[in-house]
Amino acid sequence: RTAMTTPVTYVIIHHTAGAACSSQSSCITQVKNIQNYHMNSNTWCDVGYSFLVGEDGNVYEGRGWTSVGAHAPNYNSDSIGISVMGTFTNINPNTAAQNAVKNLISCGVTKGYIKSAYILKGHRNVSATECPGNTFYNTIKTWPRFQA
Numbered sequence: 001r002t003a004m005t006t007p008v009t010y011v012i013i014h015h016t017a018g019a020a021c022s023s024q025s026s027c028i029t030q031v032k033n034i035q036n037y038h039m040n041s042n043t044w045c046d047v048g049y050s051f052l053v054g055e056d057g058n059v060y061e062g063r064g065w066t067s068v069g070a071h072a073p074n075y076n077s078d079s080i081g082i083s084v085m086g087t088f089t090n091i092n093p094n095t096a097a098q099n100a101v102k103n104l105i106s107c108g109v110t111k112g113y114i115k116s117a118y119i120l121k122g123h124r125n126v127s128a129t130e131c132p133g134n135t136f137y138n139t140i141k142t143w144p145r146f147q148a
């Protein structure tokens, strides 16, 4: 993994476009499946996201605060990539997952890993992708510091 210079400017929101999970055990299984896919099929050194969030309300660490992720080309070295597990094209992540994302961002700012004047974006704002799903994208547009 490559060390990342912090604090970063961007927070990029994703969905995994896979199955949702609502218990800690099913979310751990999901994280491991995604990690295996990124490492075996994509031949990356680790799961691409900085963090993953489940509808169990927990945050799962991927590359974490201080390693460069593989989730948004051109933005990886100056961003934290947070992916909510599930497909949010027609539904939103539940309140527990949304709150976990917001708390994680606040935590990153407090700890000095994210600039207090950070810019929030959806993956689709920086790459040709549907991610993080239409419904969830419309929600994050209303969150603080969002800029398309």
Ligand SMILES: [Zn+2]
Binding pocket: 013, 014, 015, 071, 123, 129, 131, 132
């Ligand atoms: Zn994405």
